[in-house]
Amino acid sequence: MTTSQLDKTEINPVFNRAFAALKARAAGLGEGPVFVEPDLGLGALPDGSGVADALDQSRWEWLHEQLGLPPLPPHDLGEMVVPIAVFHVRYRAPGRRLAQAVLRARRDDAEIELPPAAAFDELFAPRTAFAASAALPPAYWGFERRPDRYPGLKVRFRLSPEHFIASGPGTDLPPGPVEIDFDDGEGFRSLNWGDEALVEYEAAGQQRIALRLQTPTGSLNAAFLFTVEEASAPPADEVAPVTASLAHEKRHYGGTRHVYYAWGNRSGRVQKPILLAEGFPGGAWANDIYDIFDGKTPGGWNPNAKLANELRDAGFDLIILIFGTPGAPIQGNAMVYLEALKWIRDQVGPSTEIAAMGGSMGGLIARYALCYAETHGTDIGNVTRMVTFDSPHVGANVPMAVQYTARFYAHRSHSFHDLLNYACAKQMLMHQVWYREDVEEEVVKEDYRRFYAELEAMRKDGYPTRPKKYAVSNGHLEGFDLVRPESHALTVRRRSGICAHYEAHLWFTANRAPQPRYDYADCWISDRPHRIVAYLKPSAGFFSRDGCAGGFANHVEKAKDALSPFGAFPEGYMTTGRNCFVPAYSALGVKWAGDAHQFKPSQHRGRTPFDDWYAPATNQWHCTIDKSIKEWVLGLFSRHAAETETLEAAV
Structure with missing residues (x-):
């Protein structure tokens, strides 16, 4: 039984005790996941009936994780075959009676009125979810996930039984063929599970791929968006x-x-x-x-x-x-x-x-x-x-405000939060926030310290001695800053649905030693503020890396996307989407303990472990x-x- 959404619904704190009781009772129903997504009304998901709305891959993945479904098999990196992923799920969603109870509680600033245990199951309506998507391997630029696109106009699709996910009675893999229209002008064609189809498109662009299959209870329909672009890289030999x-x-x-x-x-x-x-x-x-x-x-x-x-x-x-x-x-x-x-x-x-x-x-x-x-x-x-x-020879940087926001709103978009939890991310990020509310934490974590100490212990300064060593930095040769410390980065407000009321304000890290309580972001849920505050151990000589010279990324914009998983940017504004990801001093291997905004590559040729290096006349994408x-x-x-x-x- 999966009740993760019920755990994480953004609600007024006065509702917490009642929702805990709801979750405990829902766990006893035993009829599939419980899905509560306020922005979708009463938990309405594509159900396979009629003409299906086309989902893009990120939207399909978001629904997949919100339903608590098992992970897909890993991508086969040796062959460029695109699996078609499908889920068919029985789940339970809030019914109108529960919605009315929530609205009354909000209006009266009171707890939710729960019915007797015997009538509890009336609060949740049984539903079906049926959706399909291409399963392209995610493409990243540092911590940024790029749009899902297939490189080439000839595509081999596979109707993969390994990518069919069923949950609940009557959702098993259907034995018969599936009809698919690949939007190539050839109409629907019939494929058995495990079959491949070679499809050729006339031009680059977005395709709407439709899928329908017959089950003992009737026909199910799904559609997804798939973007192809002109191939540029030649095939490997x-x-x-x-x-x-x-x-x-x-x-x-x-x-x-x-x-x-x-x-x-x-x-x-x-x-x-x-x-x-x-x-x-x-x-x-x-x-x-x-x-x-x-x-x-x-x-x-x-x-x-x-x-x-x-x-x-x-x-x-x-x-x-x-x-x-x-x-x-x-x-x-x-x-x-x-x-x-x-x-x-x-x-x-x-x-x-x-x-x-x-x-x-x-x-x-x-x-x-x-x-x-x-x-x-x-x-x-x-x-x-x-x-x-x-390369982050001394470490990489993701603004702490962005890290806090990704942790706090992980239930709205797991992707950035999951990236921060990767083992290699924890080894490279010089400043990290793990968000343990009301717990004082250091921003320099043991994972980072241990990795670079291990590297340096192997050879002098942690660099090989036999080969000649060369480095390229994407940070400005004269140290021109990207943004000012402590400046505003992002404001987001959203008020919609039954209980999806939230607000977030992000600032770039101040260029000074932090106090025991130091704000990076205010993140509010529901009608009352629930402020994220960094409980940090004071650190003498602490300096911001958010805006110093270096290869830059778009982490602030990704925080905005995490708060807008449906593509519609809510009320608010973003000052800049760019921040320093790999500081110039890190790309050049200089152990810089001072103010990172004062580092100029042109003045430190003698401090780098590299035999030669290059830095551009402007900050560039990482x-x-x-x-x-x-x-x-x-x-x-x-x-x-x-x-x-x-x-x-x-x-």
Whole structure:
């Protein structure tokens, strides 16, 4: 019995005792989940009757988690097949009698009047939910989930029985075929469970895919939105699984390597390898990572920034490593990176040069792997270069106001809250809020301290000593700030439905040592304020990172989205959606204990552990590749090749 929604309904505090009693009695009904979502009236969900409203994937996922349904199977990263996910659920929702009781209680500022136990089940009406969606792997930019889009106009769909979720009597997987109209002009076609369909669209854009199936009680209908875009990344020449032979905490993590041979390489073997690790949280599609290194950003494409293609033009084989467990500890993924390096070593021999690269968290994974190899004498071949792109070598930043809001309103949108709970997120975030109400907590958590201490204990300052080390920062060369500390970020107010009354005000972190009680956000529920207050241990020398120079992200806008899961922005306004995600000093590996707003990369060349680095003339989206960065990296590889030839000639 799932009653999570009843737990978390946003209600006036005077209702709490009565709703606790409601929950306890509802648990005894034993007829499926209880769903209470005020913004949907009386818990009305798509029920499969008539013409179905088309859901997008994020909306389907939100309904899936609110009903407390089991998780979907992991995405198969080796093949670009799109499973069709379906749920068919019997659940109970508040009836009109309960709605009227809630409204009377609000009007009279009183507790809800409960009926006798014998009449309790009359408060909840039995209902059916039936909905479908594509199950694309989530794509992220740091902590930001990007729109769900399929890269290409030819799509292989699979009517996957593993993605059919049933709950309640009469909801089992139907044995017969399903009729699906893929909105490609071909009309409905019949597919059995487990079948695949190759669909070709004439142009990029949003498609409305309709699905209908017959059950013993009648026909069920569903529809979902599916967006396709022109493919940009070429297909990989080879795809293969990778499983770490070395365990982390008794677990052998895995992933997938995607090999893109140099354009002139017809040998079928790697010859001049570059191993590129994806970033946070893991589990992306390789073509998406390829596009990022060819200039794709959340704001569009940077012209003439095709680093991936031009490295292949220069004769390099690009191996993109995708990690199989999103959110896994950095050490676990580093063991996968080591395994990929050993495969490359076996391909090219012990003397051929190997370049290790990583974007964002991927750079930290590569750094840890190389340090581990040196410390433990692991043979990974001749790794001569390590290049990282806006990697959090000292830590990453998500505004504490955003973290508080994600924790407080987790029941409205789990995604950001879940990302903050990933093991690798806790290892990288320099300041964290876990939201234990009325409990004083430090903002620098043990997970962060322990990981970076472990890294530094392996090698001097925590960096490998054998390869040349290079870093790219997306933070302003002269330290130009993004936003001012303690400035307003976001205000949201919403009053709708039976009891969905809430308000939130967010500010960027003040640039001073916090007091024992320090406000980052006011979050109210119902008609009475319930203020979130940070109970922090005072910390001398505390400084904000929210607006300092660095690769930026859009975390404030994601907080807004969490408060608006139905797409409609409620009353309020947002000052800016941008904040610093990876400070420039962190991307360059400088241990900066002072005011982060005073750090200027141009003035600290002697303090970085890297042999050379690049910072742009303006703050950029995190992990941006533009024309200047592309040319710097290509020049780096050319310069390294020239130095190697000179050294070999001298010998």
